[in-house]
Amino acid sequence: MEVEFNIAGRILAKDGTCxxxxxxxxxxxxxxGAANVAADLTEDMLAAYCKAVSAQNSCKVYVWKDREEYGxxxxxxxxxxxxxxxxxxxLCIYDCxxxxxxxxxxxxxxxxxxxx
Numbered sequence: 596m597e598v599e600f601n602i603a604g605r606i607l608a609k610d611g612t613c614x615x616x617x618x619x620x621x622x623x624x625x626x627x628g629a630a631n632v633a634a635d636l637t638e639d640m641l642a643a644y645c646k647a648v649s650a651q652n653s654c655k656v657y658v659w660k661d662r663e664e665y666g667x668x669x670x671x672x673x674x675x676x677x678x679x680x681x682x683x684x685x686l687c688i689y690d691c692x693x694x695x696x697x698x699x700x701x702x703x704x705x706x707x708x709x710x711x
Contacts, residue, residue, distance in 0.1 A: 597665045600633035602641070604658035605710040606648060612710070615658065620644055636660060642687045642697060650692030657710050660685045661703065 604615035617633055620626060625644040630636045638660070645658040664681040686704045688695040698704060 598634070599663045599665070601661040601663075602633050602636060602659070603711075604645065604648075604656060606652055607655040607657070607710065608652055609654065615648070615656075620658070623647075633660070638685045638687075638697075638699065641685065642689075642694075645687045645689045646692055646694070649689035653691050655688065655690040655695070657686065657688050657707065659687075659704065659707050 602617045602620060604620075606613040606615060620636065620641070621630060621632075623644055625640050625647065626636060630640060641658050641660055645656050648658075649656040662683045663679045665677060666680040668676050668678050668680050682702055683699065684702060684704045684707075685699045686706060687697045688706075696706070698706075
């Protein structure tokens with residue numbers, strides 16, 4: 596069984612949209628010493644990072660963590676397929692340092708599609 600993480604974000608500033616990469620989050624003071632890889636980043640760490648960047652830039656910021664667990668899933672013909680069998684998606688949105696949304700779902704959160 597394999598687990599994949601997709602952690603990223605967007606800064607929606609007045610002068611344009613900037614991409615937030617996993618490397619930027621891991622290099623931030625929020626993750627310093629506590630997180631070396633995507634799996635180590637907690638929802639609280641991501642929310643703190645999102646809040647800080649939002650307050651610093653006085654704009655709306657989205658940060659998400661999508662965890663996909665791959666495994667064998669039965670198909671109708673009796674065989675099996677290797678596909679996503681479990682997914683957990685965390686999304687936080689801050690605007691000027693104020694929390695707008697903080698959600699954890701068992702599927703991809705469509706609100707992310709609005710900014711990617």
